[in-house]
Structures are given as C-alpha cells and as structure tokens.
Amino acid sequence: MAFFTHHITRALSSSTVRNAAIKHVTVIGGGLMGSGIAQVAAATGHSVVLVDTSEDILKKSTKGIEGSLKRVVKKKFADKPEAGEEFVQKVLKNISTSTDAASVVQGTDLVVEAIAENLKVKQSLFSTLDKVAPEHTIFASNTSSLPIADIAVSTARLDRFGGIHFFNPVPMMKLVEVIQAPGTSQETFNALLDFSKALGKHPVSCKDTPGFIVNRLLVPYLIEAVRLHERGHGSKEDIDVAMKLGAGYPMGPFELLDYVGLDTSKFIVDGWYQMEPENPLFSPSPLLNKLVSEGKLGKKTGEGFYKYK
Ligand SMILES: CCCCCCC[C@H](O)CC(=O)SCCNC(=O)CCNC(=O)[C@H](O)C(C)(C)COP(=O)([O-])OP(=O)([O-])OC[C@H]1O[C@@H](n2cnc3c(N)ncnc32)[C@H](O)[C@@H]1OP(=O)([O-])[O-]
Numbered sequence: 001m002a003f004f005t006h007h008i009t010r011a012l013s014s015s016t017v018r019n020a021a022i023k024h025v026t027v028i029g030g031g032l033m034g035s036g037i038a039q040v041a042a043a044t045g046h047s048v049v050l051v052d053t054s055e056d057i058l059k060k061s062t063k064g065i066e067g068s069l070k071r072v073v074k075k076k077f078a079d080k081p082e083a084g085e086e087f088v089q090k091v092l093k094n095i096s097t098s099t100d101a102a103s104v105v106q107g108t109d110l111v112v113e114a115i116a117e118n119l120k121v122k123q124s125l126f127s128t129l130d131k132v133a134p135e136h137t138i139f140a141s142n143t144s145s146l147p148i149a150d151i152a153v154s155t156a157r158l159d160r161f162g163g164i165h166f167f168n169p170v171p172m173m174k175l176v177e178v179i180q181a182p183g184t185s186q187e188t189f190n191a192l193l194d195f196s197k198a199l200g201k202h203p204v205s206c207k208d209t210p211g212f213i214v215n216r217l218l219v220p221y222l223i224e225a226v227r228l229h230e231r232g233h234g235s236k237e238d239i240d241v242a243m244k245l246g247a248g249y250p251m252g253p254f255e256l257l258d259y260v261g262l263d264t265s266k267f268i269v270d271g272w273y274q275m276e277p278e279n280p281l282f283s284p285s286p287l288l289n290k291l292v293s294e295g296k297l298g299k300k301t302g303e304g305f306y307k308y309k
C-alpha cells in the first residue's frame with residue numbers, strides 16, 4: 001500500500017531540522033491544489049503529510065495524485081516504463097495522510113494550507129495549529145485572494161508566516177508567488193523562495209496586495225467574461241474560442257473558471273465585493289451564483305459552465 005496512515009512518531013525530531021532546509025511538509029486540504037502541492041513536494045524528495053477532513057476525501061486525493069503522476073511519467077520516462085513505475089511508487093511512499101492536522105504537525109518544517117477560500121475557516125485552522133506546532137515551523141497559505149496578514153493574525157508567529165501561491169494544475173504550472181506580509185521575516189521569506197525552487201518551480205516575490213500579481217489581473221478578466229455573457233453579448237463557447245485563438249490563452253475564461261472551481265471563484269469574487277463594494281465588476285454574478293447553488297462547481301463535480309461527464 002503506497003499510502004499509509006500517519007504515525008505521530010517521526011524518525012526526525014523537530015529540533016534536528018531547525019534552520020535547515022525544509023524537509024517535512026504538512027499540506028492541509030487534499031482538493032485540487034493541496035493534492036498537487038503534496039505531489040510536487042513528494043516528487044522532489046520531501047516527506048509529506050496530506051490532511052483533509054475525511055478518509056474518503058483523502059482516498060480520492062491519493063487516487064488523483066497517482067493518476068497525475070502517471071501522466072507525468074508517461075512523458076518523463078517515455079522509453080523506460082519500469083523506471084517510471086518505480087518513480088511513481090517512490091513518490092507515493094513519501095506521502096502519508098491524516099484527518100487530524102493538530103496531531104501531525106509535531107515534526108513538520110512547513111505547513112502549507114490549501115483549504116476553502118474563507119478567512120474565518122483559515123484563521124480557525126491556523127489558530128489551532130499555532131498552539132501545537134513546533135517553534136521553528138513555518139506557516140504558509142495558498143490563498144488566491146485573501147490578505148496573508150489577515151490570516152496570520154490568528155497566530156503568534158507573524159514572523160514565520162507567509163504566502164505561497166501555486167497555480168492549477170500544480171504539477172504543470174511553473175509559477176509560485178511568494179508573499180511577504182508586513183510581519184514575515186526575511187528568513188521565512190527566503191525559506192519559502194528556496195522551498196519553491198526545490199520543488200522545481202519559478203518563484204516571484206510579491207507584497208501582500210489583494211490578488212498578488214496574477215489574480216489582480218486574472219480575476220477582473222475572468223469575471224468580465226461572465227458579465228459579457230450575462231449581458232447577452234457573446235456565447236460562452238464563442239468567448240472561449242475568441243480568447244484562445246485571438247489572445248493565445250491555453251484555455252478560454254469559462255473553461256478556466258470550470259477548471260479552477262466555481263465555488264472557489266465565487267468565494268474570491270464575493271470577498272473582493274466586500275472589499276470594494278463600489279466596484280461593479282465584483283458585484284454578485286447571477287449566473288455564477290446559480291451554478292454554485294446547484295452544486296455545479298466545474299470540472300471537479302462533472303459540471304459547471306460546461307458538462308464533463
Ligand atoms: C473569478 C475568479 C477566478 C480566479 C481564479 C484564480 C485561481 C488561482 O488562485 C490561480 C490559478 O491557478 S489560475 C489558473 C492557472 N492555470 C491556467 O491558466 C491553466 C491554463 N491551461 C493550461 O495551461 C493547459 O491547458 C494545461 C497545462 C492545463 C493542459 O495542457 P493542454 O496541452 O492544454 O491539454 P492536455 O492535453 O489536457 O494536457 C497535455 C499534457 O499536460 C500534462 N498534464 C495536464 N494536466 C496534468 C495534471 N493535472 N497532472 C499531470 N500532468 C498533466 C499531461 O502530460 C498531458 O498529457 P496527457 O497525455 O493528457 O496526460
């Protein structure tokens with residue numbers, strides 16, 4: 001069995017990794033992003049514990065990771081399928097799973113949080129973990145749109161708290177935005193940059209500004225595509241084709257929204273509306289709200305703007 005339930009005792013005690021490179025990583029949230037982050041961390045030799053709320057979800061996460069790894073090795077080990085299979089098994093052995101975050105952070109150097117895009121839920125998680133995680137453990141959020149400082153304030157380790165924003169699909173997307181909040185120490189920031197590089201990613205530095213770099217530009221574009229369609233000015237199919245063939249995007253805006261997840265997209269737009277209520281771009285979108293209320297959350301549920309079944 002490639003995946004095993006986490007045992008609290010670890011071979012390496014927390015004190016031996018103090019000030020050393022990040023080796024043990026706890027990823028909280030085994031959805032689209034957490035699974036991808038766990039996968040690339042394990043594939044680059046880190047020991048990873050992946051945490052979610054139920055064994056059923058974690059089973060789905062591990063199945064997804066295995067499927068994604070197989071896609072990766074199909075290319076990387078095209079001429080050596082046996083070596084590819086060996087690599088998959090080696091990576092899977094680096095990942096254990098747990099439903100109890102507080103009990104597994106003891107030996108961790110870094111906690112990467114990738115749970116729902118909801119400030120209160122993220123604060124509650126970090127506040128709990130702050131009381132049990134070792135002193136040296138760095139906390140980082142993969143939030144798409146929330147200020148890192150607002151999440152960090154739930155802990156007493158502002159200096160060891162930063163942002164690490166990955167892109168979907170994590171195994172394919174090279175970029176990581178590393179965010180230095182006002183309280184983030186230079187040491188923590190450097191550790192997150194080094195960790196991103198160790199994953200084979202290309203980090204860019206970013207201040208704690210809403211949407212960081214990519215989403216500051218991407219969110220207005222995506223939501224404006226929905227508005228354009230809601231106004232009856234273009235079908236979603238034509239808008240998608242237009243942006244792929246006319247602007248060179250790999251996916252059209254509706255395909256990308258489905259790929260990101262409509263629940264996550266709604267969380268982001270609603271959050272920005274609260275932040276900037278005078279900006280009509282972020283006012284509630286009837287179409288987005290309808291799809292989410294119907295449980296049509298995009299590719300992950302089999303239907304969003306498009307059907308995938
Ligand atoms: C309203 C507010 C919304 C805001 C949203 C913000 C969200 C967030 O904060 C930021 C983001 O992430 S923004 C989002 C940022 N993201 C973007 O913008 C993404 C834009 N899209 C793209 O870059 C491309 O379409 C893809 C790279 C996804 C797929 O490439 P493609 O060529 O179009 O199509 P293909 O034929 O399917 O795949 C080809 C091969 O790629 C490989 N592979 C693919 N997925 C894999 C995986 N999961 N695992 C492993 N491997 C994977 C595999 O080898 C596959 O070959 P296979 O033989 O089929 O196995």
Ligand SMILES: NC(=O)c1ccc[n+]([C@@H]2O[C@H](COP(=O)([O-])OP(=O)(O)OC[C@H]3O[C@@H](n4cnc5c(N)ncnc54)[C@H](O)[C@@H]3O)[C@@H](O)[C@H]2O)c1
Nearest residue numbers: 029030031032033034052053114115116117143144168260
């Ligand atoms: N989807 C994207 O394209 C994308 C890209 C970059 C960043 N993000 C951000 O990453 C985070 C996760 O997004 P996602 O798309 O992976 O969401 P998702 O819905 O696919 O997965 C979230 C997972 O977190 C789990 N979870 C929720 N509360 C939890 C808790 N208290 N403890 C443990 N697990 C918990 C859920 O069960 C679920 O499996 C969000 O903050 C989102 O904004 C998303």
